[in-house]
Amino acid sequence: MRTQLTMPLSQISIARLQNFLRQLTQQARSRLLIELERIKQGGEELLGSDVILADLYAEFRKNGKSQDGTDHPRRYFFEPLEPFLISGAAERANSGQISRGSLTVIWEWIRLTLLPTMASEYSEGIRRALAADKPREARVAAVAFQTKISTYLAGTLASSQGTEQVRAGLSLYTSSPATFGDLVKMGSVLRARDALAASCDALPQKINNFDDKTVAKVSELLNALQAKHPDALPFALSVLIARLKTPWQLIRLATKPANSKAAANVARTPYAIAVSMVLDYLDDKRFTLHDALKRKQILIAKDVLTDIYAVEYALRVRIDQLDQSAWGERLNTLMQAVTEMVDAEVQSVPKHLRNVQHVLESRSLRSHDSLIGRLIFLAWKSHDALLNGASYCRRLIVRTR
Numbered sequence: 001m002r003t004q005l006t007m008p009l010s011q012i013s014i015a016r017l018q019n020f021l022r023q024l025t026q027q028a029r030s031r032l033l034i035e036l037e038r039i040k041q042g043g044e045e046l047l048g049s050d051v052i053l054a055d056l057y058a059e060f061r062k063n064g065k066s067q068d069g070t071d072h073p074r075r076y077f078f079e080p081l082e083p084f085l086i087s088g089a090a091e092r093a094n095s096g097q098i099s100r101g102s103l104t105v106i107w108e109w110i111r112l113t114l115l116p117t118m119a120s121e122y123s124e125g126i127r128r129a130l131a132a133d134k135p136r137e138a139r140v141a142a143v144a145f146q147t148k149i150s151t152y153l154a155g156t157l158a159s160s161q162g163t164e165q166v167r168a169g170l171s172l173y174t175s176s177p178a179t180f181g182d183l184v185k186m187g188s189v190l191r192a193r194d195a196l197a198a199s200c201d202a203l204p205q206k207i208n209n210f211d212d213k214t215v216a217k218v219s220e221l222l223n224a225l226q227a228k229h230p231d232a233l234p235f236a237l238s239v240l241i242a243r244l245k246t247p248w249q250l251i252r253l254a255t256k257p258a259n260s261k262a263a264a265n266v267a268r269t270p271y272a273i274a275v276s277m278v279l280d281y282l283d284d285k286r287f288t289l290h291d292a293l294k295r296k297q298i299l300i301a302k303d304v305l306t307d308i309y310a311v312e313y314a315l316r317v318r319i320d321q322l323d324q325s326a327w328g329e330r331l332n333t334l335m336q337a338v339t340e341m342v343d344a345e346v347q348s349v350p351k352h353l354r355n356v357q358h359v360l361e362s363r364s365l366r367s368h369d370s371l372i373g374r375l376i377f378l379a380w381k382s383h384d385a386l387l388n389g390a391s392y393c394r395r396l397i398v399r400t401r
Contacts, residue, residue: 035105035174072130073123074107076142077149080193081186083200084235090178092287094280095185095273096238102182105174109183110149113169118148143193150190157184185235192229199225199232200239207240210249215256219271222253226270237277247281248314250274255318263325275319275327282311282334289338293345301345302359308338309366 024032081098090099111119122145129138156162167180189196202221207214218240226233241250253271255261266272285308292301312335315322322328342360 072138073126073142074103076126076138077107077122077145078103079139079142080146080197081189083239084185084189088284088287090176090182092284093178093182093185094234094238094277096234096236096277098182098185098189099178102174102176102179105170105176105179106183106186108173109170113172115149115152118145146190146193150187153183153187154191157187188229188231189235192225192232192235195225195229196232196235199236203236203240203243205243206245207243207249208245210244210246210252212256215252219253219257222271233271234273234277237271237274241277241281248278248311250281251278251315251318261318261320263319263321263327266319267325267327275315278311278315279327279330279334282308282331285311286334286338286341290341293341298345298359302362302365305338305342305360306365308335313366 081103084096084098085100085103086093086097087100090102093099111123122141125141126138129135129141153166156166166183167177170179170183171177199221203218204214210218222233222236225236237250237253241247244250251274253274254266254269257269257271258265266275285304289301289304289308292298292304312331315327315331319325319327322331345360
């Protein structure tokens with residue numbers, strides 16, 4: 001059975017698929033297109049999906065138009081979300097990310113279920129503005145509609161009954177329950193739209209070194225955002241980590257203000273979420289490694305694995321007692337998965353070549369395991385111990401005065 005799933009479709013199978021599509025209503029075909037696009041953008045592969053998509057595109061997207069002609073209204077509506085969109089599945093989006101695949105589902109739900117009359121009026125207004133070459137007017141209309149939707153969502157999701165209604169409505173368009181999470185995150189972004197955009201614009205476009213001075217400036221900026229829109233913080237952090245030359249340095253937002261580097265103390269800082277987001281970054285690298293190994297792109301896998309080991313090392317050297325925290329448990333689980341992938345790749349090498357060291361087994365990938373790397377580790381720990389000792393002495397002096 002597994003072999004059949006990997007075989008190309010026969011002409012008979014293609015004819016059966018096309019006949020099946022013709023038996024569906026237009027609405028059912030439209031929703032099928034939405035779901036298949038979401039799955040494809042999430043990186044999943046389904047046998048026969050290309051054939052089905054080709055037929056649906058031919059029906060709904062002649063002359064480059066979508067099935068309802070709402071490309072421009074949809075694009076203007078989702079414009080504030082652009083900095084936070086990822087191509088992966090909604091299940092893989094972290095608290096500061098939204099899956100691009102969810103947007104089609106959310107838009108159809110808004111357009112056909114949530115506020116169909118208002119959405120129709122908005123879409124028509126966008127088309128008129130663009131036909132008159134007035135993009136500014138179109139953006140004003142989009143902002144007004146975004147505000148209406150975000151306000152409506154905030155009121156509806158405030159009750160368990162409203163939440164269940166929204167979940168049920170989305171389930172008509174997608175099988176992914178994670179799309180609901182993306183909808184909630186969309187509401188947070190839209191409510192903090194202007195403040196979030198201003199904060200992201202104020203962040204440096206590229207940060208080569210997230211040193212103390214830069215950490216202080218960025219923290220001040222994020223403090224102002226968090227004071228007014230706490231839910232918007234993860235989105236600002238997702239933009240920040242993308243602009244860091246060394247993404248794991250994001251954890252300095254959490255470790256810098258901590259009384260000590262102990263995981264429990266770091267977890268109590270205002271930006272403890274930064275550690276979780278670095279672990280999210282590591283998880284993304286794990287998926288990238290999996291894809292590279294699947295395609296036998298060993299040199300790419302080597303570079304990804306080097307990055308994974310560097311992030312692991314940074315977390316362990318800069319946060320004490322990590323294994324006693326949920327962060328440590330997650331890190332260990334991720335690294336165990338990475339080890340299993342590498343072992344599986346090494347074991348796939350023909351037996352007569354097993355005496356040759358695989359490139360993924362090279363000790364150079366873990367430079368921190370070298371003598372110099374270990375000395376750096378000890379230096380960091382000694383540095384932290386001295387700082388903690390000095391802090392203790394200062395507190396003791398204050399008490400005895």
